[in-house]
Amino acid sequence: EAHQGQGMHHSFADVERFARIFDDPGRDAWQKPEKVVGLLGNVAGQTLVDLGAGTGYFLPYLSAAAGAEGRVIALDVEPNMVAHMEARIAEAELGNVSVKRCPPDAPGLPAASADVVLVVDTWHHFPDREAYVGRLKDVLRPGGRVLVIDFTLEAPMGPPPAMRLPARTVARELASAGLPAEVLEETLPHQYAVLATAPLKP
Numbered sequence: 001e002a003h004q005g006q007g008m009h010h011s012f013a014d015v016e017r018f019a020r021i022f023d024d025p026g027r028d029a030w031q032k033p034e035k036v037v038g039l040l041g042n043v044a045g046q047t048l049v050d051l052g053a054g055t056g057y058f059l060p061y062l063s064a065a066a067g068a069e070g071r072v073i074a075l076d077v078e079p080n081m082v083a084h085m086e087a088r089i090a091e092a093e094l095g096n097v098s099v100k101r102c103p104p105d106a107p108g109l110p111a112a113s114a115d116v117v118l119v120v121d122t123w124h125h126f127p128d129r130e131a132y133v134g135r136l137k138d139v140l141r142p143g144g145r146v147l148v149i150d151f152t153l154e155a156p157m158g159p160p161p162a163m164r165l166p167a168r169t170v171a172r173e174l175a176s177a178g179l180p181a182e183v184l185e186e187t188l189p190h191q192y193a194v195l196a197t198a199p200l201k202p
Contacts, residue, residue, distance in 0.1 A: 030189050049139070071097070074097060075099075109139045117136060121149065147194070167194055171196075178198075179196035
């Protein structure tokens with residue numbers, strides 16, 4: 001691409017490197033994508049958002065869960081990741097999935113436009129997380145949910161230990177902006193799951 005590199009944080013070579021990591025066939029064994037999506041319950045016909053979707057690892061699973069009447073919106077701040085996902089979606093013919101670049105400090109979606117927001121291995125990257133939660137809450141419909149999956153402090157993979165957050169901290173950050181949250185009982189080997197639910201009435 002002639003414009004590649006202008007104002008971009010990563011070259012496309014970086015996306016290829018991340019794709020080898022994020023889409024490593026061995027990831028399924030510990031990420032357990034069906035189990036993660038299963039934590040959302042029945043989401044057929046709903047609007048699902050994959051926030052910080054990266055290479056689009058979860059998109060086939062979310063697409064299947066949303067079904068023909070639902071839709072999936074994949075968001076990432078990195079233009080090359082967005083381009084990578086667009087190609088992946090076209091190749092896999094995921095007709096209910098669209099991709100959008102989002103700003104670093106907000107989802108960048110209309111108010112009350114999402115039923116579910118999935119945030120996998122991304123929460124620790126957000127700047128000013130409590131302010132971010134407020135913007136996240138605005139995106140949710142009444143009763144909408146946010147599921148945060150992130151690495152435990154002891155996980156053998158993931159970000160450097162100094163960047164990791166305990167599940168209780170994530171739950172507290174969500175609750176601070178009006179999204180009551182609970183740490184779920186689950187069986188993910190190296191990650192925790194925190195589920196927040198928007199009030200039924202604003």
